[in-house]
Amino acid sequence: MQNSHQKITDLINQGKPAVALKKLKSLVRKMPANAELERLQGVVHIQLNHMALAEKHLLKARRLAPGxxxxxxxxxxxxxxxKQFAQAESCLQEALNISPNHVSAWFNLANVYRESEQWDQAASAYQQVIDRQPNHLNALYSLGVxxxxxxxxxxxxxxxxxxxxxxxFHQQSYLALANLKKYQFSANEAGMISQIIDQHQDSEVIELLFAQAQNLEHQRRYEEAFAMLQRANQAKYQSLNRVPFDWPGYTQQVISTFSTPSAHAQDTTRPATEPNPLFVVSLPRSGSTLIEQILASHSRVFGASELTTFPDLIKRLEQQHQTDYPAVWKQCSADDMNKVAMAYQQKINAYGLEHAYVTDKSLINFNYVGSILEVLPKSKIIHCVRHPMDVCLSCYKQLFxxxxxYSYDLxxxxxxxxxxxQIMAHWKKLYPSQILTVRYEEVVADTRKQIEILLSYLGLDWEDACLQFHQTERMIKTASATQVKQKINREGVQRYKKYGKSMKELEKLLNYA
Structure with a gap:
């Protein structure tokens, strides 16, 4: 049994769950009530994404061996x-009751806390890992991020x-340092990055290619930096096996589906005791994190960052009606829409009923503005924009x-x-008074004036904390985390010009030249 157990464990670790499962089934016929075999079957089914079967086997293993x-x-x-975080936490706490110094249990518990946005508990649990195993690489990396x-x-x-x-050789740590933006690699670090890149295929060192591009930009070697970005993005795009999406076709589908304003968009009958949804929509790297940080510094606004709630509700409708968005919206009943509204409101209510607004800056919500204003008519929409060349270059520089x-191919x-x-122009035509456009360059040029415009739009009184947004303590999970914890500077304005001739292709693609 011990030899077979090791072979199965090796197959699982090698990412060969189907082969492991075949061997497990053979053993189970001989030992039908073996807790370890049930546990291993559960692990294999997790790898195969058979979650219901995985739970069945693991629950049986728990009955057979509760200790x-x-x-x-x-x-x-x-x-x-x-994403059943309460159950996950309960299970891992039970593991620690059995084995208080179990490093894997502490690490998994830290990950649960982190994913459920319980930041203090996550940091404490990661520290418990390091206290027991000071060289735990992933715990140190997680605390770094x-x-x-x-x-x-x-x-x-x-x-x-x-x-x-x-x-x-830990690529993710180099990339995390590069993402600090102002961090400059030491000579030893830069040498190690170059050495690893030279000894591997681009597909094996994608994180380091992006980190090296940032390093070359710091050295003002812009042509070399862009060449490195091209290698990084090409390797990433190829790794996705992606077929370019028909964006023009999708644009027309959305516009034709939502051809007239919703009759409910001006409805304000929902309870005044609930916070209003505040959607911050934009392309990535357009300043939306900055705007959310400014607003979240106000005492009456909670910054919830990028919620998956509304996109998840759309997916649920797609599965229910077996039709993709936007066409699915036309198939929705009044009851469907009411369930969407109630589910979303329940989500943001959980952040506290004392708030006037809860922000949501999910990057794809701009596609759903028509749906949002129909089911959540008290919503406010802030649209963040930035110079096309700057925003596209910034996306191209980022490993998300x-x-x-789409961002890995120019x-x-x-x-x-x-x-x-085109989509945002359409929404603004339908709902001209319900969408506020904020330009990144104008925020940089006159921050106070733009904050006054934002607060006026939201009906909120001035608070100095909004101007001192960089002092606000909150977790920011986007790539802009380090920038918005600093005072505003002009470094991101017209950065594309530093790249000179390397920008010719992008200029042509954007019809900017």
Whole structure:
């Protein structure tokens, strides 16, 4: 059994769950009530994304061996993947009751806290990991990223340096340091990055290619930096096996579906005791994080960052009606729409009924403005815009944590930019008084005036804290985390000009030349 167990574990670790499952089924026929075999089947089904089967086997393993910490940890991992955070936390706490010093249980619990946005608990749990295993690479890296997102830059650098001392080849730590924007690699670090890149295929070092591009920009070697960006983006785009999306076709579908204003968009009958939804919509890298940070500094605004709530509700409708958005919206009943409204309002109410507004800056919500104003008519929409060349270059420079797959190809990036412009122009034509446009360059040029315009639009009194937004303590999960924890500067305005002739292709694609 021990030899078979090791072979199955090796197959799981090698990412061969189907082969592992076949061997497991053979063993189960001989030992039908073996807790470890049930646990391993659960782990395999998680890898295969068979979540219901995984839960079935893990629950059986728990019945057979309730004192096995590994079973509780696996159950916690399953519930975390399903975003059932309360159940995940409960399982992992039980694992720690059984084995208080179990490093994997502490690390998984920290990840649950982090994903459920319980930041203090996450930091404490990661520290528990490091107290027990000082060289735990992933805990140090995670604390480095969390510190960056809180604006604690020196602390972030310390954690990431500690991670690199353990593993000088850890690509994610180099990229996290590069994403601090003003961080400059030491000669040793830059040499190590170059050495690793030279010894690997581009597809194997995508994080380092993006980090190296940032490093070259710091050295004002803009032509070399852009060449490195081209390598990085090409490798990333190829890794996605992506077929360019038909953005012009999608634009026309949305416009034709929402051809007239909603009759409900001016309805203000919802309870005044509930916070109003405040959607901050934009392309990535357009200043939306800055605007949210300014607004979240106001005592009556809660900044919830990029919620997946509305897109998830749209997906639920798509599955229910077996029709994609935007066409699905025409198939929705009044009851469907009321459920969407209630679910979204319930989500933002959870942040506190004392707030006048809760912000949501999910990057794809601009596609749903017509739907939003129909079901949530008290919503406010702030549209952040930035110079087309600057915003597209900034997207091209960024390796996103997830999504934004269009951004890794200049042609598709330009097509997406046109889609965004046309969709927002359409919404503004339908709802001219309900969408406020904020230009990044104007915020930089006269911050106070633009804040006054924002607060007037929202019916909020002036608060000095909005002008001192960089002092506001809150977790920011986007790529702009470090910039918005500093005073405003003009470094991001017309940055594309520094890249000179390298911008010719992008200028042509955007019809800007």
């Amino acid at each position: 096995n910490a590994a079973v509780w940890i696996n159950l916690g991992s399953l519930y975390k993947l399903n 969390m510190s960056k997102n809180l604006g604690h830059i020196e602390q972030s650098i310390d954690y990431l340096h500690r991670a690199l001392n353990i593993d000088p 944590a997830s999504g934004q797959e 042609t598709e990036l330009a097509a997406y930019h046109r889609h965004h412009e």
